[in-house]
């Protein structure tokens with residue numbers, strides 16, 4: 001099941017492409033209302049994000065009237081998801097998940113780490129504003145991860161990189177030289193960072209823990225591949 005409101009990821013392979021595109025446009029361009037958000041469960045929100053990335057990577061992103069969406073969300077917002085992503089210019093969550101105005105909250109910071117401000121933002125996005133899923137979205141070849149691997153010391157970046165300590169602690173001698181040119185090692189740290197950051201949220205926020213425990217929220221980790229645009233899910 002995807003949703004109870006007509007979103008359809010169903011097989012339309014027998015129809016002409018234009019009919020498929022029109023179908024997607026009709027269902028995807030309607031903005032989220034409180035009622036529509038209210039009938040969305042966490043698995044629906046994850047399915048929407050997966051379907052959006054499938055559209056993005058297949059070149060069938062939906063072309064909506066964004067100004068109409070601005071008008072339709074002018075007095076309220078009811079997003080279905082909250083994304084924590086990297087500032088990297090190649091990983092804009094709205095585009096890679098094929099989402100639009102009013103669909104998702106986005107917090108972006110180098111290395112998709114979280115601190116008290118971002119966790120507070122996620123508490124707002126979910127407890128107050130009703131989003132059903134939180135996704136920690138990492139990516140390969142991340143400059144912040146490479147800097148953490150190399151233990152860079154530079155201005156405020158030094159303090160930012162302290163957030164990678166748990167991910168760096170997953171490294172073992174078998175991972176080889178701790179150097180940002182060691183691509184498998186950088187990827188391991190990036191994946192560990194996304195996964196451990198997602199896992200830390202319920203420990204660091206009783207509000208998020210309560211939402212998860214009562215089935216109103218799911219927290220997931222995912223990785224974006226900057227060479228393909230494809231997003232793989234770690235949890």
Ligand SMILES: [Zn+2]
Nearest residue numbers: 086088142143
């Ligand atoms: Zn990055």
